[in-house]
Amino acid sequence: MSLFRLDASINPAHSVTREIADVAQNAWQDTRPGAPVVRRDLGADPIPSGAWAAATLSGFVPVDEQDADQRAAQALAATLAAELVAAEAYLFAVPLYNYGVSQHFKTWVDLVLADPTFAAGGPRDAIAGRPAVLVTARGGGYGPGTPKEGWDHATPWMVRILADVLGLDVQVSAAELTLAELTPGMESLVDTARQSRDDARESARTQGRSLAERVVGASV
Template sequence: MTTIFRLDSSIRTEGSASRAVADTLESSITEAEGPDTSVVRRDVGLHPLPNDVWSTSAFAGFVPELDRTAEQVAAQTLAADLADEVVAADVVVVATSLYNFGVSQHLKTWIDTMITDPRFAPGSETVKGKPAFLVVARGGGYGEGTPREGWDHATAYLRRIFEDVWGLDLDVIETELTLAEVTPQMAELRDLARQQLAESHDAARAGGRSVTLKLRRAA
């Protein structure tokens, strides 16, 4: 049986491009892997982690186990639960949006809390080589030659964490101009936005098929 861990961090449900592309990716994997495929979901966009869980869990690591407060024990238990979800998965899917040129605070809290678990601390190799996907949606255009080239301060950071710190075998699927449909000033970019979104769905379908081949070879 194949287990997919999927994390969503968009604060939108209706009209969320990151969720839609992740849906296509998930469907591609489940269709190829068959009915025994299970999906473990964590939606930090709709159900954020407590704001203080990271700091509480982090400081608990410097306190002898018997001296930890109830709050510290609860925070470390939650961190372990988050880590368990990723460790148990065969494929990891993280879908996110660019917010204010940076990482979603909800996704950042999840990452920071995960790192307080020793299995995901820098230097660990718990999930090294595990196939993973990062689905990124950006409301505007940030590509080479655009006025906001270099303003995306999220994707490079997420690559650093997922690839270099955790060692995941990462595939990134990106789409831009996702706000064109609802922003009058971007009306002339709508055709390009639709093309980019279609290409992202195509990439998700191809990625899903590709990862199933990896899983079968590894079996």
């Protein structure tokens, strides 16, 4: 029973999403010792920005007329899709950047959806119903009543893609105010930020165990 883990932070040495996802992964491995974890690190190894366009446009070109970039993009899309299909559970660690989704994660999603396995109009049940955890981190506060309420345009989109498009059974673990200790003017929010991070770690621990339990339950 394998876990597919995807990271999208561009700052691995200080990444909150990686830290919290590590907690979830450790809980998974404690519950399922020896179960493999397949990693894809989009921060260290980003998807080429032109791959989606090449893969998508190749569908309008006869096979014998496709160029090397189009064939390579199709092959990469097939690899990404195969990684998803081969796993039984999923862990996505994706931060909020500039009020929106990480460009690395968006490029990955676009290319996955360019493969026939997940393309619009194709079969949509390749991984439907499988359990997933989405770990995200936000430098500021975006909850009800905050000045930036409604400015998080990433989390709802990611849940929409993972749950409604790919059909995964998604749980979310989120930490807020992660820049409070580094940003002048946010000193009063440091304690709240630490509590949010602690809560996210505990949530991730619970969800990591749940991933393993839901996989076992689905296979019975």
